[in-house]
Amino acid sequence: MQIILNGQQKNLDHNITLSTLLDSLNLQPDTMVAEINGRIIKPGSYPQLELKDGDKVELIRFVGGG
Secondary structure, X not given: OEEEEOOEEEEOOOOOEHHHHHHHOOOOHHHXXXXXXXXXXXXXXXXXXXXXXXXXXXXXXXXOOO
16 A cells, blocks of 8 residues: 655555554654644544555644744
8 A cells, every 4th residue: 555655655554544654653643743635633533544545644743942
């Protein structure tokens, strides 16, 4: 299965959830905003949301500072 992740093509196993993707990238869900096909996803949905072939995923990380 292929998705577009932050503008780059990425090959994934079938039946992968958004949470599994974040884990594989060593990203903490509580520091991320995820958008799939132009729709912002609520963090509570990450474990149930299965990615589909061709999905366009944007992951944005919160960075603190001043």
